[in-house]
Amino acid sequence: MGGSCSGKTTLAGRAAQRLGVAHVELDALHHGPNWVEATAEELRAKVEAALGGLEGWVVDGNYLGKLGTTVVDQADTIVFLDLPLATMLGRMWRRTTTRINDGAELWGTGNRETWPNFLFRWNGLLLWTLRTHRRRRREMAGLAPRSVVRLRTSAEVERWLAGL
DSSP, X not given: OBSTTSSHHHHHHHHHHHHTOEEEEHHHHHBOGGGOBOXXXXXXXXXXXXXXXXXXXXXXXXXXXXXXXXXXXXOSOEEEEXXXXXXXXXXXXXXXXXXXXXXXXXXXXXXXXXXXXXXXXXXXXXXXXXXXHHHHHHHHHTXXXXXXXXXXXXXXHHHHHHTO
16 A cells, blocks of 8 residues: 555566565556546446456555555555655656656556646646545554555565565
């Protein structure tokens, strides 16, 4: 879990590979063509289908508003990437600029990032990240007493991953 561009998907993919389990990206289940978002019911059903029958998995994403604690209740460890906002914004700029310049399609949906969506939409990546940065910390505090690993720097992330 963590804010946009905190490294959730990258870390989850690397952790899943190290552990030899499936990696499930919630963004891929949430965003449909034309950026249409799954309803809470649709997302829950997609998550249940994705996790059904798996002996182990690593899920990345938040979506507590739509999923509640459905995923975290099944997890043995929750990793909270609590990196500085400046780190996330730098990553966001590099990632989004590359995606826009390359015309990269996201999640096989036909969705592509654009400058207007990134910079000016109320629920676009930049404004969303700025609005939700502090909220993530409050959400994570609400997950106690679960086993939450809070990583605050890229070095901490690398050390944690090396210990898997």
